Amino acid sequence: MRSIWNGAISFGLVSIPIKLVNATENHSIHFRQIHLADGGRIRYRKVCELDEEEVSGGEIGKAYEDADGTMIPITDEDLAQLPLPTAKTIEIVAFVPADEIDPLQMDAAYYLSANGVPAAKPYTLLREALKRSNKVAVAKYALRGRERLGMLRVVDDVIAMHGLLWPDEIRAPEGVAPDSDVTVRDAELDLADALMDTLGEVDMDSLHDDYREAVEELIAAKASGEAVQPSESKDGGGGKVIDLIAALESSVRAAKESRGEDVSEGDMADIHPIKKTTSGRTAKKTTQQKSTPKSTGTKKSTASTARKTAQKKTASKSTSSASSSSSKGSSSANSAKKQTSSGSRSTTKKKTAAPRKRASA
16 A cells, blocks of 8 residues: 655654555545536636636645735745644654544544564554553644644554544534424333344444445446436435334334344334223233133133022022922911811810700700
């Protein structure tokens, strides 16, 4: 890889000669501007505003435009004479935990390569010290005409440097958060957690630029004279007002399906919001009915019905027998009474008839 800057790392009194190499590359597809009428390329030419003549690169310098429009020329010699200690040095100023660096400050990334055999030993020393301390180095360096802030960390067996924005270059997020107070329910948080767990982790190496691949296929098709088939675009939802619960449930289901997992209605039952019941008894009855299988409930109800019927029959038999015995006793008692009364009547008649016979004699 081609180096873009040569200098040294200043680690206290230790100086480590290094080369700065770009750690990233841009794979964006660049387009040219053309004249639609004839397909001719449109080029930008640098023209002086005073004489309206085109100027070559060797005739172009730099200047600072003052508030009133006055141009103040600044030459490379002027900048080189500035007392800038980091002109050719990456000066380490502190070692801090990595979580103290705000990711918003992250800028371009570079690899630092040891420049020459003498630099191998101090380079390795700094790398191993960073590994053992679990810290990163905060440094200052100058690149492309300005002093910058950087963070040094270890990637595999190489020291990498991330350009950092200065703290005053980070804007405060004023007026970005939602204006109104929004309340998030526990059921919605549970669904969001379920979606996060379903999506899980990803191998970063497996991610790629789908749009760039589609543009490359479009260019290849047009170059070969093939007809371009319009692709179906998925509706991302835009600014539609949706049911958040339903959208989260659908997202969890879609994520499981994309991973080849079986999705059934029962899988989502544990994350539905619970409906409130009118009373505690109703909730208990509903829970018992749901937890008890239908067949068991039918058998129990049939057995209890049979028991009740048998008890009723036994009670009715005992009642009827008791009533029949009582009726028999009463009838015998009545007949005895009748016999007694009839006997007494006949005796009275006999007694009455005897004196009559004597009187007639």
